[in-house]
Amino acid sequence: MKIKIWLLIIICLMGFGYWSFPAGAMGSPAPKKESAPVVSEGKFLIDNFESGSLKFPREWWTFDIQKAAVVSNSGFKGGEEKVAAEVGSYSLQLQGPAKNWYVGGCGTYLAKEGQDLSKYNTFQLDIFGNGPGSGTLKIELYDDDNGNWQIEQDPAKNYVPIYDDKFVYDIKVDWNGWKRVSIPIADFVDDNPGVGDDIWNPQQTSGSGGLLQLQFICLGATDKATVNLNLDNICLSTGER
Numbered sequence: 001m002k003i004k005i006w007l008l009i010i011i012c013l014m015g016f017g018y019w020s021f022p023a024g025a026m027g028s029p030a031p032k033k034e035s036a037p038v039v040s041e042g043k044f045l046i047d048n049f050e051s052g053s054l055k056f057p058r059e060w061w062t063f064d065i066q067k068a069a070v071v072s073n074s075g076f077k078g079g080e081e082k083v084a085a086e087v088g089s090y091s092l093q094l095q096g097p098a099k100n101w102y103v104g105g106c107g108t109y110l111a112k113e114g115q116d117l118s119k120y121n122t123f124q125l126d127i128f129g130n131g132p133g134s135g136t137l138k139i140e141l142y143d144d145d146n147g148n149w150q151i152e153q154d155p156a157k158n159y160v161p162i163y164d165d166k167f168v169y170d171i172k173v174d175w176n177g178w179k180r181v182s183i184p185i186a187d188f189v190d191d192n193p194g195v196g197d198d199i200w201n202p203q204q205t206s207g208s209g210g211l212l213q214l215q216f217i218c219l220g221a222t223d224k225a226t227v228n229l230n231l232d233n234i235c236l237s238t239g240e241r
Helices: 002-015
Strands: 043-047 060-063 067-072 090-097 102-109 122-130 135-143 165-173 176-184 211-219 226-237
Touching (some): 090 211, 122 135, 122 165, 135 226
Antiparallel strands (some): 043 226, 060 102, 067 090, 122 176, 122 226
């Protein structure tokens, strides 16, 4: 009888909130930190890394580079004041030695059913540089020209796309601190003419997935230099800064 009374008291106390368990206790998963929403109009956020992870909410793959990791921004100061105030708590650090200029990089898949990215005419991102010699960042955008929502590549030819367009733009990072870089899509260069239709097709028409994939390739300032830079607030925009 006493046991039943004590159980009743315990249930009542828990119901009134006197006892609680911390998140992640009792075998439940810890809550995930959601990525900050885009608050300004005219922008499609690709990633701001505020989840603290390369797996959520967007999954990134990495290749060859020594370090591609989400890190705290607490030690990265200076540069453009407005940008430094907007980078948040985390960014993506890309770091590693070059071998014949090449360092490696990372990428992510962008396509989603019903997603029309044709209204965006600018690629924008915030970059933290460590002065001259930080490295060169090559941005690669792939669009779907054979309507199967994937990029087929030839491993025998340095993984060049076989059927789809690849548009590229190089940024030489030679500054200290944070800087916002905005690149008109029209300034990207068709890197594989004669493959695909050689036209920028970010929209989903006739079965196409539109803009499928984004990759960053890091190159050293010299053939054996070390790349060291951070990326944040990666987005497509309508050109508004």
